[in-house]
Amino acid sequence: MSITLNPSGQAMPLVGFGLWKVPRESCADTVYNAIKTGYRLFDGAQDYGNEKEAGEGVRRAIADGLVKREELFITSKLWNTFHSKEHVLEMTKFSLDAWGLDYFDLWLIHFPIAQKYVPPSERYPPALLYDVEAGTMAFEDVPIAETWAEMEKAVELGLVKNIGISNFAGALIIDLLRYAKIPPAVLQIEHHPYLTQPQIVALTRQRGIAITAYSSFGPQSFLEMSHPVATKITTLLKTPLIEEIAAAHGKSSGQVLLRWATQRGIAVIPKSNSPHRLAENLNHVDFDLTEEELGKISGLDAQIRFNDPADWPGKIYIFA
Numbered sequence: 001m002s003i004t005l006n007p008s009g010q011a012m013p014l015v016g017f018g019l020w021k022v023p024r025e026s027c028a029d030t031v032y033n034a035i036k037t038g039y040r041l042f043d044g045a046q047d048y049g050n051e052k053e054a055g056e057g058v059r060r061a062i063a064d065g066l067v068k069r070e071e072l073f074i075t076s077k078l079w080n081t082f083h084s085k086e087h088v089l090e091m092t093k094f095s096l097d098a099w100g101l102d103y104f105d106l107w108l109i110h111f112p113i114a115q116k117y118v119p120p121s122e123r124y125p126p127a128l129l130y131d132v133e134a135g136t137m138a139f140e141d142v143p144i145a146e147t148w149a150e151m152e153k154a155v156e157l158g159l160v161k162n163i164g165i166s167n168f169a170g171a172l173i174i175d176l177l178r179y180a181k182i183p184p185a186v187l188q189i190e191h192h193p194y195l196t197q198p199q200i201v202a203l204t205r206q207r208g209i210a211i212t213a214y215s216s217f218g219p220q221s222f223l224e225m226s227h228p229v230a231t232k233i234t235t236l237l238k239t240p241l242i243e244e245i246a247a248a249h250g251k252s253s254g255q256v257l258l259r260w261a262t263q264r265g266i267a268v269i270p271k272s273n274s275p276h277r278l279a280e281n282l283n284h285v286d287f288d289l290t291e292e293e294l295g296k297i298s299g300l301d302a303q304i305r306f307n308d309p310a311d312w313p314g315k316i317y318i319f320a
Contacts, residue, residue, distance in 0.1 A: 001285055003267055005185040006208045008162050010105065012073055012186070014262050015282055016041025018214060018269035021221070024050050030273065031057025035066050037278050043188075043212070043269040045077035045110055046095055049125045055099035074099070075106040075212075077166060078151070081126045083114035083142045088150030092159050094120060106186055107151065107160035111167045113309060114142035128312055137312065144172065145179055152182045162186065164209075167307070170200050177207060186210045190307050191266065192218040192257065193236055193300040201266070212267040215306060216257055222306045229304060241300065245293050255284035260297045263289055 002011040017039045022030050027050040031042060035057070044054050058074070061067050076099070082091040092107060116138035118126035130138035151163045164186035165173070177183060187204050191197060191213035204211055215221050218236040219229070236242055237253040246256045254277065258268050262285055270281045289297070 001262070003210045003265065005106075005162050005210055007183065008185065010073075010161055012106070012162075012210065012267065013039075013041040014267050015039075015258070015285070016043050016073070016075070016212075016267065016269040018271045019044040019048050019050060019054055020214070020271070022048070022050055022054075022271060024053050026273075027053035028056040028060065032061050032066075033275070034278060035061040035072075037275070038282055039278075040067070040071060041073040041075065041267075041269070043075045043214075044099075045108075046079040046082070046091070047077070047110060047125050047127070051076070051095055051098035055101065059100055069101075073105040074101060075108065076104050077108040077110035078147075079126060080111050080113050080115040080128075081118045083109075083147040084117065084140065085146050085150050087117060088147060089154060089157070089159070091120075092154045096159065103158060104160045106162045106164055107154060108164045108166045108186065108188060109144070109147060109151065109168075111309065112144055112165070112169075112172050114140045114147070116140050144176060148176060148180060152180070155182055164188065167309075170203050173200075173203065173207070173209070183207070184209055186212055186267075188212040188214060190215050190305060191261065192216050193239075193242075193260065193297050194218045194233075194302050194304040195306075196298050196301040198298075201264075205265075210267065211265075212269060213261050214269055216261055216268045216270055217254060218257075218304075219306060227306055229306065233304070236300075239300065241296060245289065245297070249287050249289075251284070251287060252280060255280060255287075256289070256297075258284045259287065259289055260294060263294065 001014040005012050017034045031054050062069060076095050116130050130136060154160045155163055162185040164184045166188040187209050192215055220235050236257055242253045242256055246253045261268050272278045
């Protein structure tokens with residue numbers, strides 16, 4: 001199953017594999033095994049710190065005849081420190097070189113936040129802090145319009161096939177559409193039953209922008225980070241309603257959570273180190289939830305956001 005992206009017409013798989021928090025030492029094997037299992041979409045980012053290893057897994061799978069490059073859909077994201085026009089194309093090529101690829105299928109602005117440039121020779125990935133010892137963050141006065149114009153050049157140069165955005169609010173999307181020569185193909189957002197975001201889902205559908213959901217299992221991805229909210233609420237996988245619906249369909253709680261998204265046309269990018277769950281996550285589209293079940297799951301919405309820039313650490317300094 002796939003989603004047709006605008007304006008390119010390229011098909012994006014509805015189910016992919018997310019590379020966030022995949023350790024470098026195991027990333028190549030993880031990607032290789034995911035391809036072997038049947039995954040064709042991989043969602044990476046400069047900030048994840050595993051681009052080189054992910055690319056090694058891809059190239060090994062191609063060399064072994066498991067897949068052809070054109071059968072894969074590779075997504076990556078421009079980090080906050082590379083938003084200025086001097087660095088967007090430079091860092092697009094930098095990431096392609098790290099992956100060992102000629103092009104990305106999808107290239108996203110990771111956050112609508114421009115941070116002060118950190119040269120890759122000094123530290124890569126740059127992470128959130130500008131001064132690690134002082135524990136401070138630093139920002140640059142770079143408008144999204146400047147960054148987007150360079151993203152469009154990446155398409156024109158054949159470096160990427162589609163461009164999109166991540167973690168953008170509705171007002172920013174509307175503003176971007178006013179000046180974009182190439183509209184965003186995809187919006188990637190935190191989306192799960194504790195954070196359904198119905199207004200932005202409706203907006204993107206109206207404007208022909210596909211949605212990719214991350215953190216589909218809600219607090220699960222944030223437990224190991226000792227997130228102050230995630231550690232205090234019931235994980236979605238153990239929520240009585242989800243367990244009840246899963247039992248009714250003979251499926252796992254994870255499959256129900258993923259199907260709640262994909263049945264509504266929203267792509268998902270779960271990850272797992274378990275071969276069983278790896279296959280389970282991929283093959284969750286062989287059943288449908290009822291309209292009543294979809295509504296009940298959406299009714300769990302508590303507007304709980306686990307990945308919120310407002311929670312980022314450090315003192316803030318603004319640089320013109």
